[in-house]
Amino acid sequence: MSDKADVAVSYDVDNEFFRLWLDRRMNYTGAVFEDTDDLEAAQLAKLAVLYRFGRVAPASRVLDIGCGWGANLEYLTVDRGVRDVHGITLSAAQYAEIGRRRLPRVTASCLDYRDYTPPVRFDTVMSICMIEHVCTPRQARAGEAVARYRDFFRRAWEWSRPGAHFALQCILRNRAPRQAADIREVGWVTYEIFPGGITPRMEDIVVAVNPYWEILEMRTRRGDYRRTCEHWRSRLRGHEQQIRERWGDRLYVDYDRYLTACIRAFAMHYQTMAQWSLRRIDSI
Amino acid sequence: MTTEELLALVAAGMAHVTGRPAPALTLDADIGTLGLDSLETLELVAWAEERLSVRVPDDELARVTSIGDLSTALAAGLPASSP
Numbered sequence: 001m002s003d004k005a006d007v008a009v010s011y012d013v014d015n016e017f018f019r020l021w022l023d024r025r026m027n028y029t030g031a032v033f034e035d036t037d038d039l040e041a042a043q044l045a046k047l048a049v050l051y052r053f054g055r056v057a058p059a060s061r062v063l064d065i066g067c068g069w070g071a072n073l074e075y076l077t078v079d080r081g082v083r084d085v086h087g088i089t090l091s092a093a094q095y096a097e098i099g100r101r102r103l104p105r106v107t108a109s110c111l112d113y114r115d116y117t118p119p120v121r122f123d124t125v126m127s128i129c130m131i132e133h134v135c136t137p138r139q140a141r142a143g144e145a146v147a148r149y150r151d152f153f154r155r156a157w158e159w160s161r162p163g164a165h166f167a168l169q170c171i172l173r174n175r176a177p178r179q180a181a182d183i184r185e186v187g188w189v190t191y192e193i194f195p196g197g198i199t200p201r202m203e204d205i206v207v208a209v210n211p212y213w214e215i216l217e218m219r220t221r222r223g224d225y226r227r228t229c230e231h232w233r234s235r236l237r238g239h240e241q242q243i244r245e246r247w248g249d250r251l252y253v254d255y256d257r258y259l260t261a262c263i264r265a266f267a268m269h270y271q272t273m274a275q276w277s278l279r280r281i282d283s284i
Numbered sequence: 285m286t287t288e289e290l291l292a293l294v295a296a297g298m299a300h301v302t303g304r305p306a307p308a309l310t311l312d313a314d315i316g317t318l319g320l321d322s323l324e325t326l327e328l329v330a331w332a333e334e335r336l337s338v339r340v341p342d343d344e345l346a347r348v349t350s351i352g353d354l355s356t357a358l359a360a361g362l363p364a365s366s367p
Contacts, residue, residue: 137322141349176342178330187323201346 001112001148002133004090006196011091015069017247021235025071026097029129029169030225030273039231042224046169047075053217053277054124054167058082063122063159065113066130070098073106086122088113090133113155121161128169131205133197137190140198149200149208157212157280166213166278171225173199175269185261186270193258199271213278225273226266233259285336285362287311290355297331311352318351325354332358 002010011018011028022028023043031042032049050072056062058081064072067087076082087108089095095110109116113130135148156166177183190198209215236243236255243252265271285293291309298306301324309318315325325348332354333339338361340348348354 140346141316141322143347143349174342176326176329176345178326178333180327180330183323183326183330201343203343 001114002090002136002194002196004112006194007090007133008092009192010194010197011068012093013251014247015093015097017243017251018069020239020243021232023071025074026069027071028068029228030171030221031228031231032221033224033227037227039228039235042228042231043071044075044079047072049275050126050128050167050169051076051080053165053275054126055165055277056080056082056124056126056167060084060123061120062086062124062126063118063156064088065125065127065156066133067094067098067108068128069094070101070103070106070108072126072128073098073108074101074103077103077105084120086118088116113152116155116159118159121164122159123161123164125156125160125164125166126168127156127166129171131168131170132194132199135198135200136196137198145198145200146204146208149204150210150212153209153212157284160280162280162282164280165216166276166280168205168274168276168278170205170274170276171199171271172202172205172220172274173271174201177265177268177270182264182268182270185257186265189258189261189265192254202274205274205276209278211284212281214281215276216279217277218274220272220274222266222269222272225271226263229259229262229266233263285359287355290359291351293332293335294328294351294354294358297328297335300331301327309351311350311355313351315349315351315354329354329357333361336362338362 023039027043032045033042036042060082061084064087067073067089073085073087076085083105085106090112098108134152135145177186295306295309340357344357348357
């Protein structure tokens with residue numbers, strides 16, 4: 001699992017920096033571009049897919065593991081009227097932003113999900129591009145990935161009521177790069193932008209959900225995440241001077257490099273994005 | 285290709301990737317213990333694949349931790365030897 005220091009590298013740069021190039025609600029995950037090329041609309045479409053995948057309803061109690069700056073928390077309560085939503089993040093900066101938003105019927109915890117003790121059992125669990133932090137590269141090389149993912153799914157099972165659903169979104173790694181330049185760039189992003197994290201392979205998730213969750217639906221959206229990164233990079237470049245002046249050249253150059261590497265990674269099938277609808281297996 | 289030839293190729297690949305002479309290799313040697321991180325291991329695989337004209341399936345790459353694992357994965361892509 002990425003530790004607090006790892007998470008700080010990835011997400012605690014400065015909320016105002018991320019606000020410049022993410023969408024208005026600060027979704028830092030892949031959007032869904034169906035019938036639109038607008039990032040704001042595409043991020044809402046992504047959240048709508050996950051709302052359906054999680055079988056969420058206004059009367060639901062929802063747990064969002066790895067809730068970021070609260071985009072999904074805000075969508076569920078403000079747009080959908082969901083009565084009770086709790087978000088978990090290990091990022092202090094993200095937790096501060098959630099508090100700043102004063103979202104109705106939203107509570108949040110700033111902690112490692114493994115230290116979380118829920119006061120109630122949830123109707124829906126959601127997790128959007130957080131499972132990439134559950135296993136580190138070193139742990140993956142030691143063959144621990146499936147066991148760690150299974151532990152994640154076990155906890156979600158324990159925290160949810162019978163009949164619950166789980167809406168999961170994650171990046172999956174697929175083809176390994178063979179060109180030296182691509183290997184270096186993938187490695188640089190892994191160790192410099194997202195230390196302590198590694199994307200799972202699809203088969204790892206398929207195995208690890210058992211015996212706790214049944215896979216109802218799964219679809220990949222590789223092109224959508226590539227387009228998301230293209231939008232982010234375009235917005236980043238549109239604020240180049242402001243970013244360089246306020247945070248320095250290094251930050252701008254690093255994030256332009258990182259988003260460029262992501263665009264290529266999706267284009268070259270090194271990674272894809274998957275959305276999963278899971279249903280709790282109550283008798284195990 | 286014999287096991288000894290494969291090990292020699294892997295040793296040459298390690299030297300190429302790390303810029304240092306490779307130590308004597310055995311099949312049970314752990315790649316991480318030999319000083320290669322995951323990226324260098326990938327570069328080593330890519331280098332060896334190019335020379336052997338094979339491609340190791342990506343799901344198998346995730347399971348390569350020893351020199352023996354690597355040799356087996358590379359050999360699996362080679363044409364079977366004639367009797």
